[in-house]
Amino acid sequence: MSYFKKLALIGMVSIATLSTEVAYAGEAPVIGDNSNGQVLVDNTHGQTAGAADWVIDGAFSDYANSIANQGYQVKELRDQSGITADSLIETSILVIPEANIPFKSTEQQAILDYVKNGGSVIFISDHYNADRNYNRIDSSEIMNGYRRGAYDDITKNMTEAEKNSEAMQGVTNSDWLSENFGVRFRYNALNNVKATDIVQGEEGLGLGEGVQSVSMHAGSTLAVTNPKIAKGIAYLPDNLTEADKWGHAVDQGVYNGGGKEEGAYIAVSKVGKGKAAFIGDSSMVEDITPKYKREDNGSTKKTYDGFKEEDNGKLLNNLTTWLGKKEDYTTFEALGITLDQETTLLDSEIPENSKETQAEPWSQPKDGYEWFNSETFAPGSYGGPENAGGDDDNPGNNQGTATLEYPESVVSGETFKVTTTLNGYDINSTINDLKLGMYTEGGQQIGKISLDGQQASNYGYSQPTAVKTDGEGNAQVTFTVEVKEGVSGNANIRLKQGSTNVVTKPVTVQP
Known part of the structure; x- marks a missing residue:
C-alpha cells in the first residue's frame, strides 16, 4: 500500500506527505510514487563492491531522484534469487x-524475454580493468556475456571455493549482448574526455534534446554489431591520443583514435517490443553521497558528482523518457532512420580470439575477504555485519530506518516543516551530526534550514544536530525550511549523517 493511500485510510493528516524508508542492508529502499510505473534498480550483482556504491539511497541517489521526479517509483532489487x-x-x-x-544464464534469459515482451533495460558499465571485487570479471565482460581471454572456461584460474560458490553456478560464456542487442562493450579505457558529438533530432530519437556534452572519467565505448537494431547516440572526439587513455589501462586503451570509429559512448537498441540503453561509464551517473563502507577492507568510499557534470543529468532524463515510452516498431530499419555503420573490431575483440592482457586479479584482496561470501565483508559494507552499537562517548553506527515527512509541494519564498523519524537504531544512544539540505537537480542549495523554532541565515545544510534514541531505538527531530524566493520545479531534500547520505527525497517547488 502506498504512503498516500495509507494516510487517506487512517485519516492522519489533511495534506499529502511524502515518505521513504531506507534500511541498512535488509529491506530495500523505495523512492517516489507510481504514476508512470516502476523502475527496478539491480543490487544483486556486486553493485557496492570496492569503491562502487551504486544504490538508490547512496551514490546513485541523484539519478534515482531524477527518475522519481519523472513520476516513477524507484525500487531496489535485493532478492538473492537475482533477476x-x-x-x-x-x-x-x-x-x-x-x-x-x-549473470547466470537464467538471468540473461529473463532479461531478454522481458525486453522482447515490451520491457526496457539500461546497462551502465565501466572501463576494462574495473575489477572492484577481485573476481577477475569486469562489468563490461559481465554485460557482454563472456570473460576476456577465458572464453573456453569462465572460471579460469579461480580457486575451488570460487568455482563452487553459488555466484558461479549457472554462469557460462557467450556473446550474449551482441547476439541479442546488437552491441558489445569494448575493452578500451578512456579518461577525462567529453562526448560532444550528440546525435540530434529524429535521427537521435530525441535523446539529444538539450544535450551538448557529457563527460567520461575512465570509461569504455560500445561497438555496434547489428545496426538494424542498435544505434549510437553520443560519441567522443575523433582526435584521441595515448594521452587520453586511463593511466591503468592494461592494453592500448584507445582503440581507433576516437570518433565513431572508437564506438559510441552511449547507445540504444530496439529489441522486439522493448528497448535497451547502454552507457560505457558509471562516472556520469554517480554522485558524492556513498552510503556504505568498502566490503573488502571497511574503508570509507569516495565517489564523485558526475550526475551534475556537463549535460549528464539531462541525457539520463532523456533516456528515462525514451525507455518509458512504448513504441510498436521492432527495428531502427523499420523506423526509417539512417542506420549506423557496423563498428570495425580488433581481432582481439572477437570473443573466441580474446586474450588476457594481464594476469587477474589486478591486485590482491585483503586476507580473509572472499567476493562471493558476505560473511567475510567488512562491518558497515552492504551485506556485511552492521557496526557495533555505542553510547554517548562512543556512538555506534547501526543505521536503522529513516523517514522524512513534509508537504508534497512547497511554495517559493515560504516555510515548511520536515519531520525526521528514526527507527531501529541502537537503544539509548546518540545519533550525531545529522543535517538536512534542500537543493535543485543542478545542485543549487535553495533552503535556509534550522531546527524547529530556530533561525537559519544561509542557504545550505542545517547546522549538525544530535538526537538521542529511546529504549526502543527510535528518535524524532523536526526542521524548519525556508524556500528561496524565485525558484520553482523539481528539487530534493536530503538527510545526511556527517558525509553519509541517509535518505534523499524529491519535492516540487511551486512559484
Whole structure:
C-alpha cells in the first residue's frame, strides 16, 4: 500500500506527505510514487563492491531522484534469487548499474524475454580493468556475456571455493549482448574526455534534446554489431591520443583514435517490443553521497558528482523518457532512420580470439575477504555485519530506518516543516551530526534550514544536530525550511549523517 493511500485510510493528516524508508542492508529502499510505473534498480550483482556504491539511497541517489521526479517509483532489487521473470513483472524499466558478479544464464534469459515482451533495460558499465571485487570479471565482460581471454572456461584460474560458490553456478560464456542487442562493450579505457558529438533530432530519437556534452572519467565505448537494431547516440572526439587513455589501462586503451570509429559512448537498441540503453561509464551517473563502507577492507568510499557534470543529468532524463515510452516498431530499419555503420573490431575483440592482457586479479584482496561470501565483508559494507552499537562517548553506527515527512509541494519564498523519524537504531544512544539540505537537480542549495523554532541565515545544510534514541531505538527531530524566493520545479531534500547520505527525497517547488 502506498504512503498516500495509507494516510487517506487512517485519516492522519489533511495534506499529502511524502515518505521513504531506507534500511541498512535488509529491506530495500523505495523512492517516489507510481504514476508512470516502476523502475527496478539491480543490487544483486556486486553493485557496492570496492569503491562502487551504486544504490538508490547512496551514490546513485541523484539519478534515482531524477527518475522519481519523472513520476516513477524507484525500487531496489535485493532478492538473492537475482533477476527473474517474477521480479520483472511490475517493472517498466530495469536499471543494471555496473555489475561485478556475473549473470547466470537464467538471468540473461529473463532479461531478454522481458525486453522482447515490451520491457526496457539500461546497462551502465565501466572501463576494462574495473575489477572492484577481485573476481577477475569486469562489468563490461559481465554485460557482454563472456570473460576476456577465458572464453573456453569462465572460471579460469579461480580457486575451488570460487568455482563452487553459488555466484558461479549457472554462469557460462557467450556473446550474449551482441547476439541479442546488437552491441558489445569494448575493452578500451578512456579518461577525462567529453562526448560532444550528440546525435540530434529524429535521427537521435530525441535523446539529444538539450544535450551538448557529457563527460567520461575512465570509461569504455560500445561497438555496434547489428545496426538494424542498435544505434549510437553520443560519441567522443575523433582526435584521441595515448594521452587520453586511463593511466591503468592494461592494453592500448584507445582503440581507433576516437570518433565513431572508437564506438559510441552511449547507445540504444530496439529489441522486439522493448528497448535497451547502454552507457560505457558509471562516472556520469554517480554522485558524492556513498552510503556504505568498502566490503573488502571497511574503508570509507569516495565517489564523485558526475550526475551534475556537463549535460549528464539531462541525457539520463532523456533516456528515462525514451525507455518509458512504448513504441510498436521492432527495428531502427523499420523506423526509417539512417542506420549506423557496423563498428570495425580488433581481432582481439572477437570473443573466441580474446586474450588476457594481464594476469587477474589486478591486485590482491585483503586476507580473509572472499567476493562471493558476505560473511567475510567488512562491518558497515552492504551485506556485511552492521557496526557495533555505542553510547554517548562512543556512538555506534547501526543505521536503522529513516523517514522524512513534509508537504508534497512547497511554495517559493515560504516555510515548511520536515519531520525526521528514526527507527531501529541502537537503544539509548546518540545519533550525531545529522543535517538536512534542500537543493535543485543542478545542485543549487535553495533552503535556509534550522531546527524547529530556530533561525537559519544561509542557504545550505542545517547546522549538525544530535538526537538521542529511546529504549526502543527510535528518535524524532523536526526542521524548519525556508524556500528561496524565485525558484520553482523539481528539487530534493536530503538527510545526511556527517558525509553519509541517509535518505534523499524529491519535492516540487511551486512559484
